[in-house]
Amino acid sequence: MLAAMQATPVTTHVVPDLGEALLRRMDTPGPRYTSYPTADRFHDHWSRDAWDAVLRTRRGAREPLSLYVHVPFCESVCFYCACNKVVTRRHERSGPWLDAIEREVALVCDRMGTLQPVGQLHLGGGTPTFLSDAELARLLSILDRAFALQPDAERAVEVDPRTVDGERLARLAAMGFDRLSFGVQDFDPSVQKAVHREQSVESVAELLDAARRLGFRSTNVDLIYGLPHQTPASFERTVRQVTALAPDRVAMYGYAHLPSRFKPQRSIDEATLPQAADRLAMLQAALRLFGDAGYDYIGMDHFAKHDDRLAQAHRAGRLHRNFQGYTTRPGGDLVALGPSAISQVADHYSQNTKALPDYEAALTAGRLPVERGYALNAEDRLRRDVVMAVMCRGEIVPADIEARHGIDFARHFAPELAALGRFEDDAMLVRDADRWRVTDLGWYFVRAIAMAFDQHLRTARAAPAQFSRVV
Ligand code: SF4
Structure with missing residues (x-):
């Protein structure tokens, strides 16, 4: 298990040929995943x-x-x-x-x-x-x-x-x-x-x-x-x-x-x-x-x-x-x-009020200048773990995720794993015996791979057009 938890280094010294057709196909809006769920x-x-x-x-x-x-x-x-x-x-x-x-x-x-x-x-x-x-x-x-x-x-x-x-x-x-x-x-x-x-x-x-x-x-x-x-x-x-x-x-x-x-x-x-x-x-x-x-x-x-x-x-x-x-x-x-600043403590995000006068007024009145936030539930914590494994280490080790979250990875993520097929077809992702690994090519589109695990993107409120483009 210890060996399975060690990250696979991603090597990117040689720039792979991204190809115009692939770049065009991947050129869609997507979150940058500085947090999961994203601030929207x-x-x-x-x-x-x-x-x-x-x-x-x-x-x-x-x-x-x-x-x-x-x-x-x-x-x-x-x-x-x-x-x-x-x-x-x-x-x-x-x-x-x-x-x-x-x-x-x-x-x-x-x-x-x-x-x-x-x-x-x-x-x-x-x-x-x-x-x-x-x-x-x-x-x-x-x-x-x-x-x-x-x-x-x-x-x-x-x-x-x-x-x-x-x-x-x-x-x-x-x-x-x-x-x-x-x-x-x-x-x-x-x-x-x-x-x-x-x-x-x-x-x-x-x-x-x-x-x-x-x-x-x-x-x-x-x-x-x-x-x-x-x-x-x-x-x-x-x-x-x-x-x-x-x-x-x-x-x-x-x-x-x-x-x-x-x-x-x-x-x-x-x-x-x-x-x-x-x-x-x-x-x-x-x-x-x-x-x-x-x-x-x-x-x-x-x-x-x-x-x-x-x-x-x-x-x-x-x-x-x-x-x-x-x-x-x-x-x-x-x-x-400061105004609009986003904090993260344990499984909670909290964002300060954005307008400077409101921020200053709240503090003059002795109140924390909180505007909005989010408390992660168990499903969010699981998906944050997977999204950050993809974004930071370029790999998903199902046994590790199962041990940390008490799930059957293949069953829990059956639709997501089916969606990963297109990244395999494009040689952006490979499946080893114990893990999924983002290839050098896939690393250029890593947030598109992470998006497959973003449950919130699929719900009505999320409007992908508000995000920057993957390319
Ligand atoms: S991009 Fe320009 S206007 Fe915007 S925060 Fe930076 S310096 Fe200010």
Whole structure:
């Protein structure tokens, strides 16, 4: 049994020929499975009292937490944006937000107890570097008083290259941050203009150089393909520019144009968006170019240099997945602070209210700012186990699932196993004696395989069109 529980490493050094026909067939919307069930399943029957009780179950827990803080401010809007943010140049707005964060930390710690160990801190947004040094220092001091950040804790911050310089990075390093994620998206001037986000290759190159000199343990660059005015040729130039900058990791997302849901996207002229064939060409070229430049394809939208910890974890079958994507840290509980932030404690998800005024008002009134959430039942826990086994380790070992959940795998998942046949036919999945294994080819479409086990996708409320595309 022990041998059966060891993960099968997925090797992805060689980019398989994905083939246009296959890419077209797989080009459907699907969840990214940063959680299961996915956040669209959260509901507002979830109450503040329920979350209050869940937080209390962590009292005295010694297993390290992850902490996420959502900084919702941006100085200007990027037209592709689907994030929860407040666009403002009035920097005085961050003071009341910080007061609210302090109140939220106090309420959370009142339930869980103070000084719980923390193995991972992530500041996201919005734009965390909207905050001044003094505000960032105050935020860290609030967290330091309430939680016990472990000496080896990862401290990551998302950085808008337009808002920082080398000196600012030095101050972030002095505050203890050791991981930087730069939003780049595309270097082509006409694409940058069309999405209202202009920044030069040189400025990003200087920042990456500075980050390396300052000893940051990991740098990441975010890219998006499928943006207005992008062509396969222009995006190839961007990818070559990024590989020349040599960040440790790259996240490359497919743009999901959903203007009915995300207002800034209404500023994008649909006629300037690349067609499906060009998107596929961009994806294929990027997979090849990153592979040639020594990056491993980690899965979904992530690449990492072959010696990076994420690539090592991927090869060893030790990837984990949380709301920030793939990580080397085991699941554990996540306490997320700030408007729209999603926490996960044991078998419960809880999302904070999204609108900043409502978030601040709840905390001023001394209430946890809970908007919606979800309590997993036994079937959800079983399916989460299977979905994450597919997404993180690229395999399903029925005997392990049966031992953990007390089911007969073949009987319980008979319809799902029948649906896996098409992935076998396409050589994306193979059946060994004791397990199902995602092949190198299948790894490029791993969320489509995971979708076969998503019970909620089949029910009326789930509208697949709201998800980004698998390709
Ligand atoms: S993409 Fe990032 S920086 Fe741009 S508006 Fe959205 S949250 Fe702000």
